[in-house]
Amino acid sequence: RRIAAPSVGTLRVVPDERGWVMEVLRADDPEFTKFGQVYVSATYPGVVKAWHFHEHQVDHFACVSGMVKLVLVDTRDGSATKGLVNEFFLGEQNPSLVRVPNGVYHGWKCISLTPSLVINVPNEPYNRAQPDEHRLAPHGTLDYDWTRKDG
Numbered sequence: 001r002r003i004a005a006p007s008v009g010t011l012r013v014v015p016d017e018r019g020w021v022m023e024v025l026r027a028d029d030p031e032f033t034k035f036g037q038v039y040v041s042a043t044y045p046g047v048v049k050a051w052h053f054h055e056h057q058v059d060h061f062a063c064v065s066g067m068v069k070l071v072l073v074d075t076r077d078g079s080a081t082k083g084l085v086n087e088f089f090l091g092e093q094n095p096s097l098v099r100v101p102n103g104v105y106h107g108w109k110c111i112s113l114t115p116s117l118v119i120n121v122p123n124e125p126y127n128r129a130q131p132d133e134h135r136l137a138p139h140g141t142l143d144y145d146w147t148r149k150d151g
Contacts, residue, residue, distance in 0.1 A: 008088065011062060011095040022095060024062045025121045031060060031099045036124040040117055043068065043110040048146050050107020050138040057124040057132050059100040061108075066116030067091035068108040073142050076103045085144060091116060107138060109146050 009031070013022045025032055036057070043049055043066075050071070061070060072086040090096050091112065100106050110116040124132065136142060 008099070009097050011097055013095055022064070024064075024097060024119055025060050031097065033058060033123045036122045037126060038119065038121050039126075040119050043108065043116045043118065045110050045113055045115065048107060048109045048138040050109075050146075051105045051136040051142055052107070052133045053105045054102050054122075054124075054132045055134070056102055057122045058102050059106070060097055060121040060123075061090065061100065061118055062095070062097045063091035063116055063118045064095075065092065066110060066112035066114050067093060068116045068118060069111050070098055070108045071106065071144060072100060073105040073144060075105055075142070079103075083143075090118075105136070105142060111148075 011022050011024060013020050027035075041049065045066075051073070053075075063070075068090050070088040070090055072088075074081045074084050076082055088096065088098050089111070090098065090108075108116075108118065139146065
């Protein structure tokens with residue numbers, strides 16, 4: 001079983017002779033609740049950015065350059081999906097938007113040969129004085145192995 005992520009959707013890319021356009025999140029999308037901020041996170045090949053969760057904030061991730069493996073781990077007490085893990089492969093080969101519920105640990109690894117660019121549209125602005133983040137080290141803290149699975 002997988003964590004019940006409220007929304008995972010394919011993003012539509014509209015190409016023409018000038019380039020392309022891709023809408024990531026609209027105010028009239030069912031996934032949208034409210035606007036907090038928009039930011040881009042660059043990750044170098046092979047680097048893991050993990051783990052953390054938010055008590056209040058809901059994230060909306062889309063990788064617009066390169067590829068990442070986005071991983072969600074549910075440790076929420078009372079959750080029907082407690083202990084379950086979801087893996088999502090986002091980026092140029094799979095343009096998708098993933099809504100990460102509050103309370104769910106998440107992180108990603110850049111799996112492309114070039115840096116990845118992940119856009120996040122959280123529903124809350126980042127509070128520098130009191131961040132809504134609970135962090136763990138990326139390796140050895142949750143039951144997840146970031147190494148590539150060959151075979």
